[in-house]
Amino acid sequence: MIDTQPEIKKLWQIVATDNTSIIELRALWPAGIKPARAPVTRHFSAKDYESVEACRSAFEVEALRLNSLGYNIYIVMNPISDSFQGQSVGDADISCRRLLLIDIDRVDKKLAPATDDEIEAARQVADAIQEFMGNRGCSDPIRVMSGNGHHLYYKLTDMPNDDESKRSIQQLLVNLAERFNTDAVKVDTVVFNASRITKVPGTIARKGSESEGRPYRMAVLHEE
Secondary structure (H helix, E strand, C coil): CCCHHHHHHCHHHHCCCCCCCEEEEEEECCCCCCCCCCCEEEEEEHHHCCCHHHHHHHHHHHHHHHHHCCCEEEEECCCECCCCCCCCCCHHHECCEEEEEEEEEECCCCCCCCCHHHHHHHHHHHHHHHHHHHCCCCCCCEEEECCCEEEEEEEEEEECCCHHHHHHHHHHHHHHHHHHCCCCEEECCCCCCCCCEEECCCCEECCCCCECCECCEECEECCC
């Protein structure tokens, strides 16, 4: 069993933070699990802590606590404007884009965890996309087995949060889907919004009820 404590700390390899960061945690009750519970949103401002490391630690503790209660745990992956004062971050609250997410998931969206074969199919498509992107000059992405599929995170250099960037990323995802989708797994083409939330590694991904051959899994960084 992978230890959640060091695994969740790998989140900060994906999501960049500094001493001005605002970090949004979003905990969503898994579909298909009754009784349903309301979502939970928490904000962690580095300015409120003695260091950014202390802020990250507070996030980690709350993420693991809520995950232990049964919630799926997400983070807003792009930097939040330091002027944000709302209840939940929206696209207009993002200062710039620093991550491109390519999310490969199974075609079958039944309310149950993925099988090992579905996870492997997603991994194979992730491999093919990484090779394709690499041949076009992209550095290797950070990869995560999300619990039910695979994520590729490509780092961007403070890409503007504007309509042109949104259209560019949306079109890229559509193009990748047309090229790499299979009968078993597909590229998610709707994860182009600037305030996109994404699964936190070191937390258990839950969907419906687990069963033999369809277990809940921890989201983990994929390491060679």
